[in-house]
Amino acid sequence: MIKTALRILLVEDVKTDAELLEHHIKKIVDTPEIKVADNLDDIAALLHSFAPDVVISDYNLPTCNGLDVLKLTKDYDHALPFIFVTGTIDDDELAANTILSGATGFVLKKHMKNMAEKLKPLLKQVVFNMIEKEELREKIRKNRISINQIYKYLDEINVDNEEQRQNVVKIKQNIDKISNREDAE
Known part of the structure; x- marks a missing residue:
């Protein structure tokens, strides 16, 4: 059954x-x-x-x-x-x-x-x-949670100058690119 x-x-x-x-x-x-x-x-x-x-x-x-x-x-x-x-x-x-x-x-x-x-x-x-x-969807869900935690961490970083702020933005953009590629697969 x-x-x-x-x-x-x-x-x-x-x-x-x-x-x-x-x-x-x-x-x-x-x-x-x-x-x-x-x-x-x-x-x-x-x-x-x-x-x-x-x-x-x-x-x-x-x-x-x-x-x-x-x-x-x-x-x-x-x-x-x-x-x-x-x-x-x-x-x-x-x-x-x-x-x-x-x-x-x-x-x-x-x-x-x-x-x-x-x-x-x-x-x-x-x-x-x-x-x-369902297992694949669960893995994607966990990846998104991890990404959100990384974003939160990046948002909390005390950046001293413009160059550091730009680096944080670039890191987020790269994470977005990787994340979007995984979702498409």
């Missing part, structure tokens, strides 16, 4: 399929928060207001297809994991195209009886990546 809470945007137009997928997800994830949508407008709104950890999408939808949903998702956040759960991708070329387009993986609906078993490794990878990113 995955203990990390997951926010899941489920893109599905068939109510019974959505309910079955929710049932299987709850077998894998201890505390999932699941929102369901079936059109691009609702998906876009949920991407911004719900901020999911992963998108799980059907391929055939009434007003669009899975590649449209994938593009919208990747435009919102190129690193957001995206999993197709569909009955359509039985074609090897179409399956390959979904992966090449940025999907994290796909599971066929014909495996609905053991969907939890099929989804579990994909969702475990999502959690692993979330934890990895």
